[in-house]
Amino acid sequence: MPTASRDVVISNKLGLHARPAMQFVELANQFSSRVQVQSLAGENVCADGKSIMQMMILAAVEGTPLRIVAEGPDAEPAVEKLAALINDKFGEE
């Protein structure tokens, strides 16, 4: 099973709040790969990238480093698109 991963840093002002988190989850659900998001700040909490509840609990504010890990047939495009969404600041600014 192919796996892929990317490290990103939350750079939009409000962090991974409700709307960006929803955008992330919706995008993640378009891929068949399993998507895990790990917070690299402090406790290394891990969340299911397809669950809004878990993504919110990451409490990823501006500046939080995250690792996106995908596992499945479309792992590479998944991490690429998801990392791009975060780096684009969710089209916020």
Place this chain on the structure above:
Amino acid sequence: MEIKKGIGVSPGVAISTAVVLDAEDLAIPRRPVDPKDVEREVERFRDAIKRSLEQLRELRTAVTSRYGKEIGGIFDFHTGIISDTSLHEPVISTIRAQHVTAEYAVSVIIRRYASNFQAMSDKYLSDRVKDIYDIERRILHNLVGQKAESLSHLDHDIVVVAHDLLPSQTAALDRTHVKGFATDVGGRTSHTAIVARALGIPAVVGLGNLTAEVSGGDTVIIDGNRGVVIINPDEEQLAEHREYERRREVLEAELRELESLPAVTLDGHAVSLQANIEFPEEIDDAIKRGASGIGLYRTEFLYLASGKEPTEEDHYNAYAESVKRLGGRPLVLRTLDLGADKYTQAKALSPERNPFLGDRSIRMCLHDIPMFKRQLRAILRASVLGDVRIMFPMISTLMELRQARMILKDVEEELEDEGIPFRREIPVGMMMEVPSAAIMANQFAREVNFFSIGTNDLIQYTLAVDRTNEKVAGLFCPAHPAVLTLIRDVIRAGHRNNVSVSVCGEMAGEPLYTLLLLGLGLTVFSMNSPDIGEVKKIIRSTTLEHARQVARRVMSFDSERQVLHYLREETRKIIPEVF
């Protein structure tokens, strides 16, 4: 067996199987579920999720079309959470592993997530806990709503146990199979109490945490006479209450025979016995029980049932339907009487310090003229369909009455301009429930077509007693000579000015006061329809002459104890079964 003491607010005894309704905003008790019913709880949870998602979709569409995509998008987050398997899986496994209700599992899991949010240091994120609770409410509401809906089609008798019955819940009940209510909270004028009396079924309120102690399926005795609820009664208790039920049925069979007979005294004096209603559906039963019309239609239930302001068409449809069911009999529509004890306080921006003396009833209507006009338009439009009359509640000064009449005049002119037909000279009456109005009844009589004495409020305002306050409720007494003097004077002022007078408060339906009211010259009694039989029996068993003597005697007493004692003696001679 467990005996719980509360406040009996509607008489009678019911023995039946309990259905427990959980309301929103509650700590949901952990209630065990039979292992064989576990999958049914899972199914209920799935249904509630499906329903919540449908509602959100509708809400999103409505909000988007009104306020644009940006605002509509806020519901995406709720939709995301509700469809999240990270929510579904732990709820379902909690139901299966611990054998608990879907409500309990939902609230445990959601609260666990909520505490995660609350602990976040970022203000924006920790604020999302409000959304989480909102989501919990929506799911729970759909779980409870399912049950409420299933209560609209029952195949066996039940009693309803709830924290507090919501108007939307009572409106949806299957009335033929619901035999009693018991609630954790509430007073004598609570929604539960009013509906129970209207349906003629026993109710006990103020039972503390009854919902936590009763499980669905338990046998429960609701004794509305003594204000007691017995959970899983023993044989002796069952036998005693079945005996009471039997005696009551004998009396009711006797009263049923009176249903088609006129309310006439032995010396040929006829009075009109009418019914108080909240819903048009009650009319058929009222007529069956011998009501010659509707003396009080409490229109506020249109507002309470849906929780939002009804449109003109909502009003019109309810009134038109009522007129149709009445087949020419009179219908007195009381305009909106909200405020104080009813739900407005909870919704008010700043709760009033003294709501019973505050912005309620006609005062509220005069402060919101567009709302008031919507109702008046609907009443006037319905007035061409039958004998419709308008009644303004809680009038305390002549100016209020004149203002209300002026607004009515405005609405008439608007309809005139639009070419919409309405009954000109529609009879206009007022409630006599504030002492200032009762004292000035002679002046008011020149400006209205009828008076209707609302005894509950008249007593409360005359005696300065809040009867929902258990510490002083004992002071609340219709037999207080001050109250009786006001009632006598209003009836006299009516007679003198050719204005008909009715009593539509609870006193009219209490057999204890029938002789007295008859003797004071009352000709219209409006009550909850289950009370018509007993009152009619008394009227048909006495003469006007005798009733007048009783009234004269009563008016010579100076304490309510003497009054009550004497009336009990006199009434017992006519219907010993009741006392």
